[in-house]
Amino acid sequence: MxxxxxxxxxxxxxxxxxxxxxxxxxxxxxxxxxxxxxxxxxxxxxxxxxxxxxxxxxxxxxxxxKIKDEEIKSDDLPSKIISLENEIVKIKSTVNKLIEIINSTFQGTIKDVDTE
Structure with a gap:
C-alpha cells in the first residue's frame, strides 16, 4: 500500500x-x-x-x-501615520526640554567646580 x-x-x-x-x-x-x-x-x-x-x-x-478588520485597518492608515508623526513631534519636544534641564543643571555644577 x-x-x-x-x-x-x-x-x-x-x-x-x-x-x-x-x-x-x-x-x-x-x-x-x-x-x-x-x-x-x-x-x-x-x-x-x-x-x-x-x-x-x-x-x-x-x-x-478578518478581511473586514484588515480593510478597516488599511483604510485608517493615513490617520495613523499623521497621529504617529504628531507623537514623534511631542517626543522630540520632550527630549529637547529634558536636555535643556540636564544641561542647565550640570552647567551650574560645572561652574561651581571650576571656581573652586
Missing part, C-alpha cells in the same frame, strides 16, 4: 468579486460543489469579503471578519 502525498492548495481555482457572481457559478456547478467540504471549498474558491459555510447542509456565504 502506498500513501498518497497531497500538495497544499496554494492558488484559488476561481475568484469571485461578488456573492452574485459566485451564485451564478454555483447554480451551474451545484452538484459538484455540494460534494466538497467547506474547508476545501474555501481553499479552492475565493469570494471577496466572504467565506463559504454550510448550515444544515445548505451552502451559504458568511462575511469574513
Amino acid at each position: 502506498e500513501i498518497k502525498v497531497i500538495e497544499p492548495i496554494k492558488n484559488y481555482l476561481k475568484e469571485f468579486n461578488t456573492p452574485v457572481e459566485f451564485n451564478l457559478w454555483y447554480a451551474k456547478n451545484k452538484d459538484e460543489v455540494d460534494k466538497l467540504t467547506t474547508h476545501k471549498l474555501n481553499k479552492m474558491y475565493h469570494i471577496v469579503g466572504y467565506r463559504i459555510t454550510k448550515i444544515k447542509g445548505e451552502l451559504m456565504l458568511k462575511e469574513d471578519k
Whole structure:
C-alpha cells in the first residue's frame, strides 16, 4: 500500500468579486460543489469579503471578519501615520526640554567646580 502525498492548495481555482457572481457559478456547478467540504471549498474558491459555510447542509456565504478588520485597518492608515508623526513631534519636544534641564543643571555644577 502506498500513501498518497497531497500538495497544499496554494492558488484559488476561481475568484469571485461578488456573492452574485459566485451564485451564478454555483447554480451551474451545484452538484459538484455540494460534494466538497467547506474547508476545501474555501481553499479552492475565493469570494471577496466572504467565506463559504454550510448550515444544515445548505451552502451559504458568511462575511469574513478578518478581511473586514484588515480593510478597516488599511483604510485608517493615513490617520495613523499623521497621529504617529504628531507623537514623534511631542517626543522630540520632550527630549529637547529634558536636555535643556540636564544641561542647565550640570552647567551650574560645572561652574561651581571650576571656581573652586
